[in-house]
Amino acid sequence: MKLYTYFRSSAAFRVRIALNLKDIRYQSVYVNLKPGQDEQYQEEYRHLNPEARVPFLVDNDVHLSQSTAILEYLEEQYPNPHLLPGTVKARATVRQIVNLIACDIHPLNNLSVLEKLKQNFSASQEACDVWYRDWVERGFAPLEALLAQHAGTFCFGDEVTMADLYLIPQVWNAHRFSVNMGPFPTISRIYRHCLTLPAFEAAMPERQDDNPNR
Amino acid sequence: MKLYTYFRSSAAFRVRIALNLKDIRYQSVYVNLKPGQDEQYQEEYRHLNPEARVPFLVDNDVHLSQSTAILEYLEEQYPNPHLLPGTVKARATVRQIVNLIACDIHPLNNLSVLEKLKQNFSASQEACDVWYRDWVERGFAPLEALLAQHAGTFCFGDEVTMADLYLIPQVWNAHRFSVNMGPFPTISRIYRHCLTLPAFEAAMPERQDDNPNR
The missing domain is CATH 3.40.30.10 (Glutaredoxin)
Structure with missing residues (x-):
C-alpha cells in the first residue's frame, strides 16, 4: 500500500x-x-x-x-x-462529527483557500488568520455542544472512532493558528488524551520524514 | 419524518x-x-x-x-x-465523487462564505462570482476526468448512486452563477438525464413550497 x-x-x-x-x-x-x-x-x-x-x-x-x-x-x-460503532444511530452521530469537521471547518482553511484569499482580495497574513480562526470557532462551538452529549474519553464514548481521526488534526491545526481553545474544554480534553496513544502520536506532522524541522 | x-x-x-x-x-x-x-x-x-x-x-x-x-x-x-453500489471498490469510487463535491467545491461556495467575503474583504458581488466560478471549475475539471472513466447514464454506471445526489445540486448551482459548462460534457449529460427522473425533478428548488418565485 x-x-x-x-x-x-x-x-x-x-x-x-x-x-x-x-x-x-x-x-x-x-x-x-x-x-x-x-x-x-x-x-x-x-x-x-x-x-x-x-x-x-x-x-x-x-x-x-x-x-x-x-x-x-x-x-x-x-x-x-472498527472505527465506526456497531449501531445505525451511533454511526450516524460519528459521521455527523466527521462531516462537521470535513465540510464546515477544514475546507475553508485549506492552504489553497488561504492562498486564494491573498491572490483575489490581497488579504494580509493577519486577515487570513482572522478568517481561519472565525471558521474554526464557528465550527468548534456546535462541535463542543455535540461532544458534550456524546463524548467519553473519545469523541463518541470510550472507544476510538473515525470522529477522533478528524478532530485531532483539526485541533493541531487550530493551535498553529493560535485559536483560543478556552471555550472548548471537551475538544481539548479528547485531543490531549488521543495524543497519548502511539497510533495518533506517530501520525503527527512533527513525526513525519518530510517535515523539514524534524 | x-x-x-x-x-x-x-x-x-x-x-x-x-x-x-x-x-x-x-x-x-x-x-x-x-x-x-x-x-x-x-x-x-x-x-x-x-x-x-x-x-x-x-x-x-x-x-x-x-x-x-x-x-x-x-x-x-x-x-x-440502494444508493451505494455492491462492491467495496465501487463504493469507494462513489464516495470519492461525493466528497470531491461535498468537501472541495460546495463548502467554498456556501451562502455563509460569500457573505463573509463581503464582510471581511469588502468583496463586490462580481468578485464573489469570480471566487465561486473558480472553485467550481477547479473541482469540475478533475470530476469530469473521473466521470469520463466511471459514468454510464449516471455518475457511476447505469444506476443512480449517492454521487448523482451531489452532482445535480452542484450543477444547478453552477448554472445560477453562469459557470461555462462547455468543458464538462459528461457532467452536463448526467445532469440533463437525472432531471428527466421524477425523484430529481420534484426535489428541485423551483418545485419547493418555500420558493417565493414559485
Missing part, C-alpha cells in the same frame, strides 16, 4: 492515524505542497490524481483520493479494529 | 432527492436562510441544531445534521433502493 502524503496536511494526517490504528503497513510518498514547491501540480502527480491534492491511496487496483472516501474504504476492507 | 430544509440549499436538495428515490414520506419544515431573514440563527432552531444550518433530519429519536451523515444513515436504515 502506498500513501501520497504531506506532513502538514490535515486530511493526510487523518489517514495516517487510521493506517496506524489498523496496523496496516504502507509506504509514504511525499508530495511537497509548500507554496513555491507545489509538487501536487507536477505532471506526473496530476496524471495519478487529477485533483492535485493529498492524501491519495494506492492499494492494489484501488486508486483513491478524498480522505473520507479513503477512510470508509479502509473500514470496509480492513475492518479490524 | 421531518426535514428542515431551504429551497436553495444544495445540501438539503441532496437529501430531498434521496427521500424521493427511497419513497419515504416526510414533512418539510422551512428554514429561511435568506440574508436578512436568517431563521437558522433563531433561538428555537439553534436549540434543535446548534450548527444553525440545513438540512436537519428528525426520524423518531434520531436527530441529525450534515447531509452526508444523513444520506449514509438513510442508506443504512432504508436500504431500498
Whole structure:
C-alpha cells in the first residue's frame, strides 16, 4: 500500500492515524505542497490524481483520493479494529462529527483557500488568520455542544472512532493558528488524551520524514 | 419524518432527492436562510441544531445534521433502493465523487462564505462570482476526468448512486452563477438525464413550497 502524503496536511494526517490504528503497513510518498514547491501540480502527480491534492491511496487496483472516501474504504476492507460503532444511530452521530469537521471547518482553511484569499482580495497574513480562526470557532462551538452529549474519553464514548481521526488534526491545526481553545474544554480534553496513544502520536506532522524541522 | 430544509440549499436538495428515490414520506419544515431573514440563527432552531444550518433530519429519536451523515444513515436504515453500489471498490469510487463535491467545491461556495467575503474583504458581488466560478471549475475539471472513466447514464454506471445526489445540486448551482459548462460534457449529460427522473425533478428548488418565485 502506498500513501501520497504531506506532513502538514490535515486530511493526510487523518489517514495516517487510521493506517496506524489498523496496523496496516504502507509506504509514504511525499508530495511537497509548500507554496513555491507545489509538487501536487507536477505532471506526473496530476496524471495519478487529477485533483492535485493529498492524501491519495494506492492499494492494489484501488486508486483513491478524498480522505473520507479513503477512510470508509479502509473500514470496509480492513475492518479490524472498527472505527465506526456497531449501531445505525451511533454511526450516524460519528459521521455527523466527521462531516462537521470535513465540510464546515477544514475546507475553508485549506492552504489553497488561504492562498486564494491573498491572490483575489490581497488579504494580509493577519486577515487570513482572522478568517481561519472565525471558521474554526464557528465550527468548534456546535462541535463542543455535540461532544458534550456524546463524548467519553473519545469523541463518541470510550472507544476510538473515525470522529477522533478528524478532530485531532483539526485541533493541531487550530493551535498553529493560535485559536483560543478556552471555550472548548471537551475538544481539548479528547485531543490531549488521543495524543497519548502511539497510533495518533506517530501520525503527527512533527513525526513525519518530510517535515523539514524534524 | 421531518426535514428542515431551504429551497436553495444544495445540501438539503441532496437529501430531498434521496427521500424521493427511497419513497419515504416526510414533512418539510422551512428554514429561511435568506440574508436578512436568517431563521437558522433563531433561538428555537439553534436549540434543535446548534450548527444553525440545513438540512436537519428528525426520524423518531434520531436527530441529525450534515447531509452526508444523513444520506449514509438513510442508506443504512432504508436500504431500498440502494444508493451505494455492491462492491467495496465501487463504493469507494462513489464516495470519492461525493466528497470531491461535498468537501472541495460546495463548502467554498456556501451562502455563509460569500457573505463573509463581503464582510471581511469588502468583496463586490462580481468578485464573489469570480471566487465561486473558480472553485467550481477547479473541482469540475478533475470530476469530469473521473466521470469520463466511471459514468454510464449516471455518475457511476447505469444506476443512480449517492454521487448523482451531489452532482445535480452542484450543477444547478453552477448554472445560477453562469459557470461555462462547455468543458464538462459528461457532467452536463448526467445532469440533463437525472432531471428527466421524477425523484430529481420534484426535489428541485423551483418545485419547493418555500420558493417565493414559485
